[in-house]
Amino acid sequence: MARHKGRGMASINYPIGMNLGGDPSQALIHSNPDGKFTVALSAIDLGQGMKQVTRQVAAETLGVPVEDVYVDTADSDTGPHDMGSFASRGTHRMGNAVIAAAREARGVLLEAAAEELEVNAADLVTDGRGNIHVRGAPSRSITVRATAQAAQFKQGKTIAGRGIFLIPLSAVDAETGEMNPNTAFAHACLVADVEVDDETGEVALLGITSSYELGRALNPKMVEQQLVGGAWMGQSHALYETPEPYYPNPEHGPRDFNEYLMPGPGDIAPYSVTILERPAPDGPFGGKGPGEMCANPVLPAVANAVFNAVGVRVDELPITPEKVLRGLRANGGAKPQARRGN
Amino acid sequence: MAKSPVQFRLNGSDRATFVDPGDNLLVTLRRGLNEFGPKYGCGQGACGVCTVLIDGEPHLSCLTLAVACEGRHVETVSGMADGPNLHPLQNAFMDNFAAQCGFCTPGMLMAARALLERNPNPTREEVIEGIAGNICRCTGYEPIITAILAAAGNRGQRQA
Ligand code: FES
Numbered sequence: 001m002a003r004h005k006g007r008g009m010a011s012i013n014y015p016i017g018m019n020l021g022g023d024p025s026q027a028l029i030h031s032n033p034d035g036k037f038t039v040a041l042s043a044i045d046l047g048q049g050m051k052q053v054t055r056q057v058a059a060e061t062l063g064v065p066v067e068d069v070y071v072d073t074a075d076s077d078t079g080p081h082d083m084g085s086f087a088s089r090g091t092h093r094m095g096n097a098v099i100a101a102a103r104e105a106r107g108v109l110l111e112a113a114a115e116e117l118e119v120n121a122a123d124l125v126t127d128g129r130g131n132i133h134v135r136g137a138p139s140r141s142i143t144v145r146a147t148a149q150a151a152q153f154k155q156g157k158t159i160a161g162r163g164i165f166l167i168p169l170s171a172v173d174a175e176t177g178e179m180n181p182n183t184a185f186a187h188a189c190l191v192a193d194v195e196v197d198d199e200t201g202e203v204a205l206l207g208i209t210s211s212y213e214l215g216r217a218l219n220p221k222m223v224e225q226q227l228v229g230g231a232w233m234g235q236s237h238a239l240y241e242t243p244e245p246y247y248p249n250p251e252h253g254p255r256d257f258n259e260y261l262m263p264g265p266g267d268i269a270p271y272s273v274t275i276l277e278r279p280a281p282d283g284p285f286g287g288k289g290p291g292e293m294c295a296n297p298v299l300p301a302v303a304n305a306v307f308n309a310v311g312v313r314v315d316e317l318p319i320t321p322e323k324v325l326r327g328l329r330a331n332g333g334a335k336p337q338a339r340r341g342n
Numbered sequence: 343m344a345k346s347p348v349q350f351r352l353n354g355s356d357r358a359t360f361v362d363p364g365d366n367l368l369v370t371l372r373r374g375l376n377e378f379g380p381k382y383g384c385g386q387g388a389c390g391v392c393t394v395l396i397d398g399e400p401h402l403s404c405l406t407l408a409v410a411c412e413g414r415h416v417e418t419v420s421g422m423a424d425g426p427n428l429h430p431l432q433n434a435f436m437d438n439f440a441a442q443c444g445f446c447t448p449g450m451l452m453a454a455r456a457l458l459e460r461n462p463n464p465t466r467e468e469v470i471e472g473i474a475g476n477i478c479r480c481t482g483y484e485p486i487i488t489a490i491l492a493a494a495g496n497r498g499q500r501q502a
């Protein structure tokens with residue numbers, strides 16, 4: 001009876017968005033009379049940080065402080081159309097839609113400012129701190145707030161912008177079966193270290209090491225937070241969670257948190273992640289975003305690590321002690337595989 | 343069945359309402375007193391999002407009878423901040439990105455507060471034990487553990 005250490009690896013190329021009749025996201029931006037901007041989206045922030053990232057994208061494109069932008073995702077009836085927050089598409093699709101909307105709104109903002117300053121809009125720049133001034137002559141300036149008020153109360157202009165980002169449907173070629181549903185790919189490689197107890201069949205995850213290439217990390221801290229949280233979910237799917245333990249037989253499915261297993265704060269594995277930034281040419285400020293791939297590579301890496309530790313290939317998730325023990329019995333005991341590295 | 347009156351302190355103010363004998367504290371707070379800090383997760387004591395302090399001790403409000411709170415002091419996440427000043431734990435949660443969707447946060451904060459009140463300098467293992475009854479779907483727990491440890495450290499500094 002022994003505990004066997006094992007190491008497994010997985011690499012992943014992950015496509016962003018989907019190809020079901022086209023993949024559009026829309027954004028609308030308008031300024032309020034106080035010079036602050038509201039971005040309306042219909043995609044929802046589930047906690048992954050989409051509001052923060054689209055806020056940064058809007059502020060950067062408009063040329064105003066990030067504090068002066070509010071992102072409203074309240075209502076898909078009154079907001080512009082969006083396919084939704086799924087398929088790892090948030091940063092890329094909504095970010096690009098927000099850039100388009102913010103560019104249009106910025107154009108109107110500068111025209112309104114040009115009218116007040118009696119200059120050509122093409123000569124105006126923003127300082128990112130709430131001011132608009134003539135290029136090379138910072139003293140000839142007007143605040144964004146004063147511009148918004150002039151537009152509203154004197155000029156009768158709406159400082160607003162519409163944006164859409166659409167990846168059109170890629171139809172299947174009838175002759176060749178070819179299609180290209182993908183735009184941006186994100187990449188990662190992940191290594192899992194486990195220890196398998198050949199008496200109980202239990203798998204302990206000892207640590208995870210990964211590197212992710214996600215374009216530019218538009219908010220590095222939030223990217224890291226999403227990767228860390230996602231890895232926990234991957235661990236949970238690999239070793240604990242399932243709504244249908246005897247699929248397709250629905251019997252014995254868990255009905256509540258007492259039966260639905262998840263690792264708790266004491267079961268988490270140390271996680272070291274490195275983020276490689278390679279700005280994507282078609283991403284908003286080079287971003288692609290993490291999304292689902294936070295969790296996905298953990299599963300095959302853990303399965304490979306279990307195989308490496310005891311020679312048992314579990315091909316149905318989750319990898320429960322029962323499945324490991326059945327595998328050990330079928331193999332006539334633990335068969336540790338060759339290890340590379342330290 | 344006749345409703346019975348119940349009176350207790352809620353985050354420092356005296357509150358009274360009528361409850362059925364079987365009403366739990368969570369429902370009484372949310373429906374009877376419009377106190378939406380504690381969340382309804384499982385309703386059976388398994389997730390921790392409904393955690394409140396009763397006379398300083400952490401309790402799962404979904405498993406606590408409202409009538410049993412008569413005359414006691416109930417504290418929820420809504421009472422943690424001191425006016426505009428956040429509690430050190432709340433600041434630490436923000437600084438360490440300890441919330442994503444935020445659904446577990448009211449329960450985590452109350453569990454952490456109870457822990458730091460009885461053990462101002464917990465070890466990592468003690469922090470883990472302190473939040474072991476609270477489920478978080480999003481963060482992987484690590485940022486929450488880090489935040490609680492940071493708040494414990496900051497407290498010392500603030501007192502000095
Ligand atoms: S709602 Fe009380 S523990 Fe889940």
Ligand code: FES
Nearest residue numbers: 442446478479480
């Ligand atoms: S932050 Fe979403 S459940 Fe904890």
